[in-house]
Amino acid sequence: MLNLVIFGPPGAGKGTQAEFLIDSFELIHLSTGDLLRSEIAAGSKLGLEAKAFMDKGELVPDAVVIGMIKSKLEANKNAKGFIFDGFPRTVEQADALDKLLNTNNTPISGMLSLEVEKQELIERLLSRGKVSGRSDDQDQSIVENRISVYKEKTSPLIEYYKKQGKHFGINGMGTIEEIADRLKKTVSSL
């Protein structure tokens, strides 16, 4: 079973690249950002709670996202593998994911860490904000807050996966196709 984490700061191309990887390696794409936006669109209680955090560029509480991932794993017991996109985002989430996967003896195979310069991240997110209507992509101060939250709470996961020998740094600058090729080469070598 191939279980991958696609990792990087907001705007690094996680969602974009995950779409290529699911096609090439027959994986199920689990994006916590997409799952949360579906809850918001459905007007659920969970969505309402999440929206308040997301609009400010803050992380949604760990218990909420861990619960969402747990139920998706249980609903897809026969999957060939998963690509986790936007999850884990904190050390607590990474510990919870390890526990969930180790119960089935299907640990993370690799963490693909997209490396992109800050100015490029800001430009990508603000340009998506002009067309997507995403509330967290429209205001430069919210975008910058998301990048700061990433540095403080999410970037320690690089060390977390390095210690497990599972960290693969990938140059995330260039065209979408160039980056997809780099990722495919790395995943094929796992």
Ligand code: B4P
């Ligand atoms: P996400 O949905 O994960 O948003 P993101 O970090 O911006 O990544 P995304 O996948 O959307 O963007 P991508 O880099 O592909 O999270 C949104 C919010 O949800 C979080 O801020 C948080 O509040 C909450 N949340 C989600 N998961 C959580 C968790 N686990 N715990 C707590 N809270 C959680 O692409 C960005 C743009 O760049 C796109 O427009 C794309 O087209 C463009 N792009 C990509 N690659 C490019 C390239 N090579 N060149 C030019 N443009 C490119």
